[in-house]
Amino acid sequence: MTAVATRVSGQPQPVVSNARSARATKYIVRFVALGYLLLLLALPVMMVFYKTFEQGIEPVLKALSRPGFQHAFWMTLTITAIVVPINTVFGVITALAMVRREFRGKALLNALIDLPFALSPIIIGLSLILVWGKYGWFGPALEGIGFQVIFAMPGMVLATIFVSLPFVVREVMPVLREVGTDQEEAAYTLGASDWRAFWRVTLPSIRWGVAYGIILTTARSLGEFGAVTIVSGRITGKTETLTLHVEERIDSFDFVGAYTASLVLALMAITVLLVMQLFESGRLRRKGHDGHPG
Amino acid sequence: MAIRVEGLVKRFGTFIALDGVSLNVPDGELTALLGPSGSGKSTLLRIIAGLETPDEGTVWLGDRDVTRVPPQQRGIGFVFQHYAPFKHMTVRDNVAFGLTIRKRPKAEIERRVTELLQLVQIEQFGDRYPAQLSGGQRQRMALARALAVEPEVLLLDEPFGALDARVRKELRAWLRRLHDETHVTTVFVTHDQEEAMDVADTIVVMDKGRIEQVGSPRNLYEHPANEFVMSFVGPVTRVDQGWVRPHDLDILMEPHESAVEAMIERVVYLGFEVRVELVRTDGSHVWAQVPREQAEELELERGQIVYVRPGRARVFSEE
Numbered sequence: 001m002t003a004v005a006t007r008v009s010g011q012p013q014p015v016v017s018n019a020r021s022a023r024a025t026k027y028i029v030r031f032v033a034l035g036y037l038l039l040l041l042a043l044p045v046m047m048v049f050y051k052t053f054e055q056g057i058e059p060v061l062k063a064l065s066r067p068g069f070q071h072a073f074w075m076t077l078t079i080t081a082i083v084v085p086i087n088t089v090f091g092v093i094t095a096l097a098m099v100r101r102e103f104r105g106k107a108l109l110n111a112l113i114d115l116p117f118a119l120s121p122i123i124i125g126l127s128l129i130l131v132w133g134k135y136g137w138f139g140p141a142l143e144g145i146g147f148q149v150i151f152a153m154p155g156m157v158l159a160t161i162f163v164s165l166p167f168v169v170r171e172v173m174p175v176l177r178e179v180g181t182d183q184e185e186a187a188y189t190l191g192a193s194d195w196r197a198f199w200r201v202t203l204p205s206i207r208w209g210v211a212y213g214i215i216l217t218t219a220r221s222l223g224e225f226g227a228v229t230i231v232s233g234r235i236t237g238k239t240e241t242l243t244l245h246v247e248e249r250i251d252s253f254d255f256v257g258a259y260t261a262s263l264v265l266a267l268m269a270i271t272v273l274l275v276m277q278l279f280e281s282g283r284l285r286r287k288g289h290d291g292h293p294g
Numbered sequence: 295m296a297i298r299v300e301g302l303v304k305r306f307g308t309f310i311a312l313d314g315v316s317l318n319v320p321d322g323e324l325t326a327l328l329g330p331s332g333s334g335k336s337t338l339l340r341i342i343a344g345l346e347t348p349d350e351g352t353v354w355l356g357d358r359d360v361t362r363v364p365p366q367q368r369g370i371g372f373v374f375q376h377y378a379p380f381k382h383m384t385v386r387d388n389v390a391f392g393l394t395i396r397k398r399p400k401a402e403i404e405r406r407v408t409e410l411l412q413l414v415q416i417e418q419f420g421d422r423y424p425a426q427l428s429g430g431q432r433q434r435m436a437l438a439r440a441l442a443v444e445p446e447v448l449l450l451d452e453p454f455g456a457l458d459a460r461v462r463k464e465l466r467a468w469l470r471r472l473h474d475e476t477h478v479t480t481v482f483v484t485h486d487q488e489e490a491m492d493v494a495d496t497i498v499v500m501d502k503g504r505i506e507q508v509g510s511p512r513n514l515y516e517h518p519a520n521e522f523v524m525s526f527v528g529p530v531t532r533v534d535q536g537w538v539r540p541h542d543l544d545i546l547m548e549p550h551e552s553a554v555e556a557m558i559e560r561v562v563y564l565g566f567e568v569r570v571e572l573v574r575t576d577g578s579h580v581w582a583q584v585p586r587e588q589a590e591e592l593e594l595e596r597g598q599i600v601y602v603r604p605g606r607a608r609v610f611s612e613e
Contacts, residue, residue: 182378185345186436188365189372190392190443200391204382 045266052259063249063260071237072245073264079153079241080221083160087217091168092210096202098169099176113170116163124162125230128155132231151233156241159227164220168213175209176202208283215276222268295356295369295446295479296321297342302351304337304503311337312348313503319496322477324470326490328526329500335483336451338500342481343372343449355447368447371440371478375452377432379424385411385435386420392443410438413472430461437472450482454489466493487527491515499523521610531580536607540583545570546601547592553601556580561594570594572602 052060063069097103098110116124132149133139142149149155183205187197203210225243232239236248242265249258297319304312312334319325327335340346342353344365353361360368380388386407387394393403411417414434416427424432433453440448453469454462470493473480484490490497491511499506499514499522507519511527518524521537530537546553556572559579568589570582580602584594594600 182374182376183380185365186372186374186378186380186439187391188345189343189370190439191366191395192391193366196395201380204380 048259048262048266052263055256059256060260063257068236069245069261072240072242075240076222076242079157079160080218082157083164083221084214084217087161087164088168088214091213092172094169095172095176099173113166116165121163121226122230125159125227128159128231150231151239155231156228156239159231160221160224163224163227164217167216167220171213172206172209175206179205211279215272219269219272222265297447297479298354300352302341302348304341304346304348310503315505317498317505319479319481321479323495324473324480324493325496325498326494327481327483327498327500328487328490330485333500334503335500339449339451339481339483343370344368369445370447370449371443371445373436373440373450373453375455377436379432379435381424384421384423388435389438389442391439406442410442414438429457430465433465448478448480452483469493499526524608533580533604533607536604536609538604538607540581542605543582544603544605545582545584546603549601550603553603556600556602558594558596558598558600560596
């Protein structure tokens, strides 16, 4: 608020040196922030870009046409396409339960939701093997009916669900709290069933939280490495996602192949971030347009 | 439609919000639930609406026992304290909500919404979003939305609480007129006794989860059942063991057998009336309300010694 007022009224500080040092501080802050981001984030990504095309476009196209790469690419997309809807639906349901219902063990559940953030992905992978693997609890029975979980796609989906589970829940919960129950109750008194009140009133009012959660879940699903490494068995052309493919290429000294796969992953992630930015600026514009909250 | 509740008890944890409440609201009446915060008035309203379930007791709408009936099936309209607008919908869509849920034909919805927006005088704002309306306009929209489904009972929870004084007065008069035209049984919650007296046919005074008294505004003012009602409905000042309306406290210039000597501490001019604050010889403070003319005639001023006589003091036995 103050910043805007100052800008509009044209820097009304009477003391010139004060204004000058304020401006200097502003530039220093900007420089440090930008430099930090450049050095630590942008530079490595740009290096990947540079290294990919260092020997021209030819090797890149060759890497892109390799069956191992293409399989990994589709594997990553498929897993993401399965994981994101599942975690969105259950995330919203969990958030609703956490915010709107009272039940025993709520505090425990609340802590449990953050477990994927707290646990190292490697441990998540191992624990999945213990439950679903050949010598695990459910594994033998499932393999008996010809359904393999570990070292196959289902296990990789499970691992990705596990690591990306908290995002939608954690994004939606505060929004639900902020929105309150007034609008839902109003819908009930106007004759709306729980179901219709959810679709027509609750969901539209939490849609930004849901969208944000979906984007974060997508980004995490695309980039997951640790847990998937453990449960996949890393069979090229069979159980390899893009992240695993990058490592496999490095191990085979095919650096252009590794850089190319990395670049594709980075581009996917950047697309997701851009979509998020679009959402965000759309929301800000709406907020500004609406004027006062309430 | 008449409303009847009997033996309502509602607890929130250890807090007892309603402690055995029974009440009859006759068909077509405008009733105010009046009480301080925490008196249970909002809880009672929400139980009538079906937004809360009582721990004990029964609710009837007409001759239907609705105690376990969800709000959707009660045929009520509810206006929330903070209006509860659907923020992502335009004003028109807000008002149309109940009709859309009931799957009425589109043309009928259009016609009805226009009609309602005219009724609440916001027809020019139909395409705006709630956030683009003022508080008073939002409240009108909430009323139109509640009225759209033609409820048999209209319930309002502190409907004017968040508005400024002028808009509040305006909407109050408007609600009264609306009720006189439609005769929908209406119950509204308020903590403002002036609002209750101004609008309601009947006032239900509540305190600590119980009903203290039910009566017409005049009845409550003139024959309060107890100390709480008297002090909550209208101004009071305490004289010895009794309570007196400040306008029933006479100020005399000469000693009198039933009058007590007092010194004027402050004279406050409030337009038509004048508030005189006094301290009596025993150190107790009282205040009197006198018409401006009388105050000028008596030339009341600070430091003056006068004699005060309670005109119609009431003594309530401690319960």
